[in-house]
């Protein structure tokens with residue numbers, strides 16, 4: 013039909029370069045060249061089979077909400093075709109955060125502070141919009157320029173993890189109970205709210221569901237300053253279980269979960285004696301079990317180690333430890 017030929021298809025405008033940028037629960041991310049301007053883009057291909065269309069549309073809506081934020085990966089355009097979606101993003105030449113740290117071989121607290129500052133600004137923006145990332149990890153933190161740590165942008169608001177992202181809240185979303193209520197109550201119903209319901213709104217209790225991202229930021233900061241994570245499973249005795257190589261091992265996984273739920277972590281003296289007190293103080297306010305007591309993104313931006321640039325420029329051991 014005329015209408016079908018009217019719209020350009022993805023394949024008419026982009027051609028694959030063969031470079032694979034990542035695989036994940038979401039699908040795959042490949043480099044494509046735009047045949048009109050010859051520029052390279054990162055294209056996320058999401059197969060429709062086995063994934064709800066509304067989740068992909070919600071993800072597209074979130075990226076549109078985040079347009080022009082300097083620390084959030086920018087979506088250029090998207091295509092819906094019969095069996096899949098193509099989401100076209102700017103290509104970040106620096107690759108992922110860990111790749112950049114390993115490639116540079118050097119990292120100072122001042123650079124780590126700048127990375128945390130960029131991520132905290134992105135989280136502050138998202139959380140004010142009622143959006144939680146929920147899957148913040150080094151693979152989802154991208155460096156804009158090759159060999160340069162900052163600026164970084166976060167990506168992968170993947171809804172595949174089963175929890176609904178908190179997009180811009182509209183009334184029908186709140187009514188079917190799947191969204192975080194922002195300050196606006198459904199019109200004409202506030203008068204009928206029971207005190208305990210008003211408590212929820214007033215205390216904005218649900219805003220604490222976004223504090224999970226600040227815990228993840230604490231883990232990322234800890235790893236940047238020493239090269240290993242604060243919570244881990246010491247191998248389950250069966251050394252060949254493959255856990256260290258990223259394979260599944262139920263015993264190791266449940267040991268890791270117990271370690272996280274315990275919430276006790278250390279700064280081993282041999283690796284942390286040269287790290288500043290301010291850096292450790294910030295980590296200690298992020299790796300807090302109780303989300304009500306954990307720092308917000310705004311608290312991070314106001315912390316001395318971030319705001320006043322007290323972070324030392326002395327080289328850290330991290331890049332060497334990471335490669336072990």
Ligand SMILES: O=C1N=Cc2cc(Nc3ncnc4nc[nH]c34)ccc21
Nearest residue numbers: 033034041054102103104107167168
């Ligand atoms: O939505 C996404 N989920 C994972 C992911 C990775 C990803 N990767 C990259 N995007 C842009 N430039 C990149 N350079 C290396 N990897 C890149 C883009 C978008 C997503």
